[in-house]
Amino acid sequence: MAYALPLRLNGLRFAIGSTEIIRGITLELREGAPSLLVGPNGAGKSVLLRLLHGLLAPSGGTVEWAGPAARPPGLAPRDAMVFQRPVLLRRSVLGNTTYPLRLLGHGRAEARLRAEAALERVGLGRLLHRPARLLSGGEQQRLALARAWALAPEVLFLDEPTAALDPAATRSVEAIVVAIAESGTKVVMTTHDLAQARRLGGEVLFLHHGRVVERAEAEAFFAGPRTEEAAAFLRGELFW
Amino acid sequence: MTDLGATFNAAWRLLAGPDPALAGIVGLSLQTSLLAVLLAAIPGLPLGAWLAVHRFPGRGAVVAFANAMMGLPPVVAGLVLYLLLSRSGPLGGFGLLFTPGALVLAQAVLVAPILVALSRQALEALWEEYEEQLRSFGAGPGRAVRTLLWEGRFALMTVLLAGFGRAAAEVGAVMIVGGNIEGYTRTMTTAIALETSKGDLPLALALGGVLLAVVMLVNGLAQVLRGAAQQGR
Numbered sequence: 260m261a262y263a264l265p266l267r268l269n270g271l272r273f274a275i276g277s278t279e280i281i282r283g284i285t286l287e288l289r290e291g292a293p294s295l296l297v298g299p300n301g302a303g304k305s306v307l308l309r310l311l312h313g314l315l316a317p318s319g320g321t322v323e324w325a326g327p328a329a330r331p332p333g334l335a336p337r338d339a340m341v342f343q344r345p346v347l348l349r350r351s352v353l354g355n356t357t358y359p360l361r362l363l364g365h366g367r368a369e370a371r372l373r374a375e376a377a378l379e380r381v382g383l384g385r386l387l388h389r390p391a392r393l394l395s396g397g398e399q400q401r402l403a404l405a406r407a408w409a410l411a412p413e414v415l416f417l418d419e420p421t422a423a424l425d426p427a428a429t430r431s432v433e434a435i436v437v438a439i440a441e442s443g444t445k446v447v448m449t450t451h452d453l454a455q456a457r458r459l460g461g462e463v464l465f466l467h468h469g470r471v472v473e474r475a476e477a478e479a480f481f482a483g484p485r486t487e488e489a490a491a492f493l494r495g496e497l498f499w
Numbered sequence: 500m501t502d503l504g505a506t507f508n509a510a511w512r513l514l515a516g517p518d519p520a521l522a523g524i525v526g527l528s529l530q531t532s533l534l535a536v537l538l539a540a541i542p543g544l545p546l547g548a549w550l551a552v553h554r555f556p557g558r559g560a561v562v563a564f565a566n567a568m569m570g571l572p573p574v575v576a577g578l579v580l581y582l583l584l585s586r587s588g589p590l591g592g593f594g595l596l597f598t599p600g601a602l603v604l605a606q607a608v609l610v611a612p613i614l615v616a617l618s619r620q621a622l623e624a625l626w627e628e629y630e631e632q633l634r635s636f637g638a639g640p641g642r643a644v645r646t647l648l649w650e651g652r653f654a655l656m657t658v659l660l661a662g663f664g665r666a667a668a669e670v671g672a673v674m675i676v677g678g679n680i681e682g683y684t685r686t687m688t689t690a691i692a693l694e695t696s697k698g699d700l701p702l703a704l705a706l707g708g709v710l711l712a713v714v715m716l717v718n719g720l721a722q723v724l725r726g727a728a729q730q731g732r
Contacts (some may be wrong), residue, residue: 314631346632350595358646446585472551 261290262328262413263337264445266311270320273306273469280306283320288414292461293436295477297453299492300468302466304449305343308416311447312340314492317321330414334363343419345403347391352383355391356406358403363410378402381435397428397464404435408444414437417448431457455494457481465489509701514708520682525709528686531599532666535606536614536659543611543620543662547618548644551626562619568612573605577672580605584676597678602686605672610662617661621654623648653728657721668712697728711731 260369266288269282273281280303288294288311296304306352308310309315313320330337336344348355356374363374378384381401386394391402400420407415418438436459440446450456456463463480465473465488473489484490513521520718550562582588584596586605595601625647633643670688677684679693689707694703 309631312635314634336637340634342631346629348629348646349652362638362642364637 260331260443261326262331263324263326264413265289265325266414267313267323267325268320269323271307271310271317271322271442272319273310273315274318274353278499280469281317282356283309284471285320285412285470286464286471288327288445288447288473289316290445291326293440293448293459294462294464295454295456295459296449296466297451297492298466299453303449303468303469305418307420307466308340308447308449312338312416314340328413331411333411334365335411335413336363337412338416339407339410340416341400341403341407341420342420345399347394347399347402349390349392351388352378352391352394352402353387353402355402356409359406360409369447369466374405380408380438382431394406395428397424397431400428401435404432404439408435408439408442408455412444414447417446419449419451420440421450421452424443429455500571505698506700506704510704510708513701513705517683521705521709523682524687524690524706527599527602527684528667529709529713531602531661532606535610535666538603538607538663539611539614539662540659543614544618544648544658545644547615547658548622548647548651550615550675551622551647552617552640552643552729562616565612565616569616571609571612571675572641573609573669573671574675576608576673577605580608580672580676591662596676597684599677601676602673602715605676606666606669609668609669609672613665614658614662618651618655621658622651622684625651625654640705656724657728660717660721660724664714667713667717 264432268284268286268288271281271284272279284307296307308317310317313322322398324337348358350358353371356378357370360370360373361367375384375387378387381404383398383401383405386398391399394402400423404417404420420436422430424432433455436446436448440461446461448459462476463473463475463477464471465480465484465486467488473484473486475485480489482492484493515516548559550565580601581596582591584588584601585591586596593600595604629643629647629650633646638646652693668688670692673684673686674689674692676685679685679688685693687710691703691706691710694700694706
């Protein structure tokens with residue numbers, strides 16, 4: 260069910276001083292399989308996510324939630340975001356997860372139930388009372404994902420959630436991302452890891468120099484990119 | 500040499516045996532210092548957190564002012580308070596001058612800028628780390644301030660201890676507005692100043708020892724708290 264989706268970008272631009280980071284993006288994100296923003300470092304992926312999430316204000320153009328409702332029913336938020344480096348509060352694993360739920364207006368008991376269920380789903384059910392800052396890197400990222408998942412947002416923005424993780428932790432995070440997508444949340448995720456983009460499927464939006472150069476189903480993109488830049492990127496020959 | 504030895508001996512006997520005068524002075528000092536820190540913390544810490552979170556025109560000037568007030572000369576603060584609290588002053592009606600209440604007020608005035616400036620500094624670093632995440636959660640400014648005060652609790656404890664150290668070691672302002680009245684507004688610091696000028700060195704030394712111990716204990720506690728904070732609990 261789409262509520263706030265589709266998300267329409269029209270001529271979206273973002274610049275810091277005279278440095279243009281996003282140079283005019285027009286597209287529409289719809290409900291369904293994950294949308295993966297891929298591209299080299301500096302392509303503007305993280306900035307684009309922040310613009311979509313509303314953490315940055317566009318320098319030009321618009322970001323419009325064009326769906327029939329402002330947000331899903333109940334207390335679910337329209338969109339949530341998980342950052343590359345999880346920002347964890349100096350509280351327990353459970354305390355971290357209930358914090359945004361309480362902020363949304365869930366009662367204490369309800370927040371706890373939802374938090375426990377989400378933590379159980381990411382395999383942290385036995386670490387509820389551990390200080391969050393003492394978790395390993397992989398556990399911290401799983402906690403950040405559970406914290407966002409517990410909110411049941413319509414859209415979840417993920418900024419390179421596996422960039423700092425080892426292969427095993429990366430696999431477990433990917434499994435969680437797949438489960439979140441299957442639970443009905445639209446996942447919009449940046450990655451520069453091509454193998455990961457291939458595994459997670461959905462559609463690929465290839466960003467280069469602040470523009471979306473190519474957009475295709477993941478399978479088609481990896482089988483035969485249509486643009487020279489994307490082909491060079493897939494061969495590992497695209498340098499900034 | 501023997502004089503000095505005798506002085507130390509006498510001071511030691513004062514500390515070892517129960518001495519009601521000494522205990523009274525120490526008790527009053529600790530009590531007023533503690534109350535002053537509490538009084539200063541109620542507006543001071545939220546104000547520091549507020550300054551850490553908000554960007555507004557003139558913020559730089561406010562921060563600079565708070566920092567400058569940390570160096571407020573105590574005798575000047577004492578003088579100003581004296582004028583305010585004296586019978587003909589605007590706050591004279593409360594009859595606070597030369598009472599323990601005036602001591603608390605003077606110490607609080609000197610401690611408050613320290614709490615504001617140091618908590619602003621500590622929480623600003625924390626805010627840099629948290630800002631995006633808290634905005635992402637949809638936390639408004641009021642909630643952000645409250646969250647920072649809790650998240651920075653270990654750092655803020657060391658800020659409070661720094662304030663307590665300043666309050667306990669204060670002489671000038673406390674001397675002026677308290678009047679150093681024996682058994683009523685005589686604190687460790689004013690007693691040391693008085694007894695030294697009178698030549699009663701054993702009592703001054705004993706009080707000096709207690710004051711030193713208090714300050715060291717406070718700093719030790721701060722150290723332990725910093726350790727706990729670094730562990731990320």
